[in-house]
Amino acid sequence: MHEPTAYEITTPHRWTPPPATTNRPVILPAEIPPGVDWVTLPNGVRTLAYTQPAPSPPIPVTAPQPIPAWAKTTALLAPTVGGGIAAAGIGLSYAAPGLIAMSQALWSAAALLVAAVIAVPLLLRGARRAAGGGSGSSTHVTQNITATGLFGRASGTINHR
DSSP states (O other), X not given: OOOOOTTSEEETTEEOOOOTTSOOOOOOGGGSOTTEEEEEOTTSXXXXXXXXXOOOOOOOOOOOOOOOHHHHHHHHHHHXXXXXXXXXXXXXXXXXXXXXXXXXXXXXXXXXXXXXXXXXXXXHHHHHHHHHTSSXXXXXXXXXXXXXXXXXXXXXXXXXX
């Protein structure tokens, strides 16, 4: 076996420090990384070692707050609204053929309404002419209105024939 040097650990619980005549490296305090600090070993030797951070003060425990009523209501409404939207989508997909037929029927009803608006006055005019004897029985009114300038006072005459 060989003779242990001053830097080797001679027993599991004992360490022999190097002799005082050796040149030790100098470490400036700014060069020491975080988590490393000077410690004194049980045999009196000071050395650098990893240290545990100081425990932080305990956080005070607060009683749990009750859940607000608006949060409960919102949590209950969210799936209900989503389910309603899904049901509406399914209903529209089932009703699509009927809705297409209904839209065609509505266009037909609109065309019938337009035809009635045009045809009824024409039929009434024709019935009046046949019953009344033409245009001789109707009254004609002629108005002659004159005005001077854009905002001038207007005057006119009405002629009944």
